[in-house]
Amino acid sequence: MSATPVDLVETTSRKPRKVVERRSAPRARGRVPLNVVLALLMVYFLIPFWWLIVNSSKSAAGLFGGGSSLWFADEINxxxxxxxxxxxxxxxxxxxxxxxxxxxxxxxxxxxxxxxxxxxxxxxxxxxxxxxxxxxxxxxxxxxxxxxxxxxxxxxxxxxxxxxxxxxxxxxxxxxxxxxxxxxxxxxxxxxxxxxxxxxxxxxxxxxxxxxxxxxxxxxxxxxxxxxxxxxxxxxxxxxxxxxxxxxxxxxxxxxxxxxxxxxxxxxxxxxxxxxxxxxxxxxxxxxxxxxxxxxxxxxxxxxxxxxx
Structure with a gap:
């Protein structure tokens, strides 16, 4: 039986989709290391700003009280x-x-x-x-x-x-x-x-x-x-x-x-x-x-x- 026009359209529409899926998979995997590096850089640049936000809430005694410098003290000032x-x-x-x-x-x-x-x-x-x-x-x-x-x-x-x-x-x-x-x-x-x-x-x-x-x-x-x-x-x-x-x-x-x-x-x-x-x-x-x-x-x-x- 000869293929109908509908079958031809479905066949031709499936092939590009498979090719796109095969090509997009390696690209997605290749972006993972880049995203990890970007996330680490973001954390690196945000830590000083977070330190300012946290320690701005402390008194002079709280700054040198020996607690964590990256988290708030019990008293917010x-x-x-x-x-x-x-x-x-x-x-x-x-x-x-x-x-x-x-x-x-x-x-x-x-x-x-x-x-x-x-x-x-x-x-x-x-x-x-x-x-x-x-x-x-x-x-x-x-x-x-x-x-x-x-x-x-x-x-x-x-x-x-x-x-x-x-x-x-x-x-x-x-x-x-x-x-x-x-x-x-x-x-x-x-x-x-x-x-x-x-x-x-x-x-x-x-x-x-x-x-x-x-x-x-x-x-x-x-x-x-x-x-x-x-x-x-x-x-x-x-x-x-x-x-x-x-x-x-x-x-x-x-x-x-x-x-x-x-x-x-x-x-x-x-x-x-x-x-x-x-x-x-x-x-x-x-x-x-x-x-x-x-x-x-x-x-x-x-x-x-x-x-x-």
Whole structure:
């Protein structure tokens, strides 16, 4: 008996399914070691954060009481430790947090704006000295920022800008890696045909950049903004060298000052600093977590797929 069309369809539909099942089985088994490594790395990076959460709930006696440092004590002291943190030394910790927010927001936004403009210019315009300028930019990426702190201090000392907020903000506006990242991303994410079409329609260079290119650059912009914000927030050596007034300190330098005091004297005014140092470190991380959670959705920016025919 000859095969019917239905039998032929069923036969042809079964073969690819078996092939897919045979191919997917080795792939699934091959992912197991990778998943195990990723799980171990996740635990490795989360342990310090878990240590902060646990020990921020302990009093100074609980920190050195001999119990487990990775589990809570019988008495939870989050509220008393928070009160001590924000009232110690006239509430200077709140001022340090505000200073860090100022430095990170102004420096991060400013660095992102400059990186977007410079990166777009490198990617979409041809000008004399472009290759040399880009080579210098790549060289600047390789230079550690800490190596530039002392020359920057000498320069700012000559113009009288040391011990001011500008001595911390202005150096963070220059982000060579952000410029490089924007240039690489803009070269592929913004097709030249879209810009040519906008120019044919009568749009100027600024309007083409604002209307056509900027929406396509959104994932890279958010990436540079987060990197700049985190780098400014975690900046330690630059404000340590530039600032001498503790009211201008960011939270990183302030906690470092408390740590030095606690290590030297153990207690200040009868109150141990260790418990509020641990809690202050935890509180200083929370703004970074909030910034990441608030901006991660903007990574889902649309690409230029399908925009050209």
């Amino acid at each position: 989050y509220i008393p430790n928070l009160i001590d943190l924000f009232t110690y030394s006239g509430g200077i910790y709140g001022r340090w947090l505000a200073n860090s927010a100022l430095y990170a927001i102004v420096g991060g936004v400013g660095a992102t704006v400059l990186a977007v403009l410079a990166g777009y210019g490198f990617a979409k315009y041809t000008f004399s000295g472009r290759r040399l300028s880009f080579a210098i930019l790549l060289g600047a990426v390789m230079v550690p920022t800490t190596a530039l702190v002392i020359p920057t201090f000498v320069l700012f000392a000559q113009v009288g800008w040391t011990n001011t907020i500008w001595s911390v903000i202005f150096p963070t506006l220059l982000n060579p890696f952000g410029v490089y990242l924007m240039s690489v991303y803009a070269r592929d994410a913004v097709p030249d045909e879209l810009l040519d079409a906008a120019r044919i329609d009568g749009a100027g260079e600024f309007r083409s950049f604002w209307v056509v290119a900027l929406p396509l650059l959104r994932p890279a912009i958010v990436t540079v903004l987060l990197l700049s914000f985190v780098a400014s927030w975690n900046n330690y050596f630059l404000p340590l060298v530039m600032l001498s007034d503790n009211r201008l300190f960011p939270v990183t330098v302030g906690i470092g000052l408390w740590n030095s005091t606690a290590a030297t004297y153990g207690a200040a005014g009868g109150q141990s600093l260790w418990s509020i140092i641990v809690l202050g470190s935890l509180v200083s991380v929370i703004p970074l977590i909030i910034a990441f959670l608030a901006l991660q959705k903007y990574w889902r920016g649309g690409l230029a797929i399908g925009s050209l025919k």
